[in-house]
Amino acid sequence: xxxPVDCEFLAKLLDEHGAALELYAxxxxxxxxxxxxxxxxxxxxxTQLPQNPAAWLFRVVRNRAISLARSHQRRRRRESxxxxxxxxxxxxxxxxxDAAALSEAxxxxxxxxxxxxxxxxxxxxxxxxxxxxxxVSTSSAHRYYLAALKSLxxxxxxxxxxxNSSID
Amino acid sequence: xxxxxxxxxxxxxGEDDRxxxxxxxxxxxxxxxxxxxxxxxxxxxxxxxxxxxxxxxxALAEAATPQPSHSLKVGGDRAWIWPAATAVMSAISLALxxxxxxxxxxxxxxxxxxxxxxxxxxxxxxxxxAIESESLVHDSIxxxxxxxEVVVHRSDKSAPxxxxxxxxARRYLEQRELALQHGVDALPVSAAPAASVARVALPQRKxxxxxxxxxxxxxxxxxxxxxFFSWPSLNPSEDNL
Numbered sequence: 574x575x576x577p578v579d580c581e582f583l584a585k586l587l588d589e590h591g592a593a594l595e596l597y598a599x600x601x602x603x604x605x606x607x608x609x610x611x612x613x614x615x616x617x618x619x620t621q622l623p624q625n626p627a628a629w630l631f632r633v634v635r636n637r638a639i640s641l642a643r644s645h646q647r648r649r650r651r652e653s654x655x656x657x658x659x660x661x662x663x664x665x666x667x668x669x670x671d672a673a674a675l676s677e678a679x680x681x682x683x684x685x686x687x688x689x690x691x692x693x694x695x696x697x698x699x700x701x702x703x704x705x706x707x708x709v710s711t712s713s714a715h716r717y718y719l720a721a722l723k724s725l726x727x728x729x730x731x732x733x734x735x736x737n738s739s740i741d
Numbered sequence: 742x743x744x745x746x747x748x749x750x751x752x753x754x755g756e757d758d759r760x761x762x763x764x765x766x767x768x769x770x771x772x773x774x775x776x777x778x779x780x781x782x783x784x785x786x787x788x789x790x791x792x793x794x795x796x797x798x799x800a801l802a803e804a805a806t807p808q809p810s811h812s813l814k815v816g817g818d819r820a821w822i823w824p825a826a827t828a829v830m831s832a833i834s835l836a837l838x839x840x841x842x843x844x845x846x847x848x849x850x851x852x853x854x855x856x857x858x859x860x861x862x863x864x865x866x867x868x869x870x871a872i873e874s875e876s877l878v879h880d881s882i883x884x885x886x887x888x889x890e891v892v893v894h895r896s897d898k899s900a901p902x903x904x905x906x907x908x909x910a911r912r913y914l915e916q917r918e919l920a921l922q923h924g925v926d927a928l929p930v931s932a933a934p935a936a937s938v939a940r941v942a943l944p945q946r947k948x949x950x951x952x953x954x955x956x957x958x959x960x961x962x963x964x965x966x967x968x969f970f971s972w973p974s975l976n977p978s979e980d981n982l
Binding site: 582583593609610613615616619620656672690707716722726 | 776794799
């Protein structure tokens, strides 16, 4: 039985998914904070907690970001994505690529491929959740993700061999 | 996409997701690991402000949600009573309205019947005609002097007077209407209330003739007592009380 949304649960969701949601929204708009904040407020309005609050938030953020981008008629994903990706502080080794190069490579991806990649890698959503959020099938979400990885490898010039050799 | 479909897909898509995850080859997994070295920057959302706005929105939504009233909770099993009563009363009102519309206009005879007084046990004064039709009982009452009064009582066991009762009752009602509208003085003289006891003075000579035997009656005509006393006047107008 779904329960009403309480404040502590909202705070926990914000801690776990807030940054990823902003990154996800920044694909469409340069004001992702507004979209994420509105999504959380909308979640607080719900009398019953959704069965999958994270997927629900991603879906609401996506809809609001697209709507906001259409209304403002401007997109600045490149700067936004570049500003919102940073190397992990707890990483054992330095990244092979820098954030700016990664943002530029992300710009070259198709919209659905980039969306599936961001949702999977940084949003930590499953493929069925991605499919639901994007209103596509799970296999389509998986296909978009694989296509995005392939394109990124090509753009960034990295391969499994180079990665393994760098690790070795 | 409907919300139910949204959740159904989330609940039943786990196996597909596992199959999709297993299908990643080494290259894909390496690229995925390369990307996971990066993380999204910290959220720029003002946490306190968001919590305040969320709490306010939640309170407003709860206030806007219609809550079942206490009376409905208590009478949940009997909640049909008031709607049923309302439906019954509405049906009755509708039927009465239809009956009022369909009902024919009242005729003059109906109006006259409505004027008829309700039957009562009280004895109402009757017109002289009614009294005439009743059977009379004659009682002789001796009074002072040599005068005899015959008191005529109206018998309670009188014969039915149905044919004249309707006319007399109608006449009585007309007179009552007349008296109510124009006063008692407007009543006709003949309509004076008839007394329940009518006194009629009959000539004494006639009464004596009825009582005396035939032979005596013959002699009495010669006035055998004429030399002893004089008879009172036989003028009925003088004897009437």
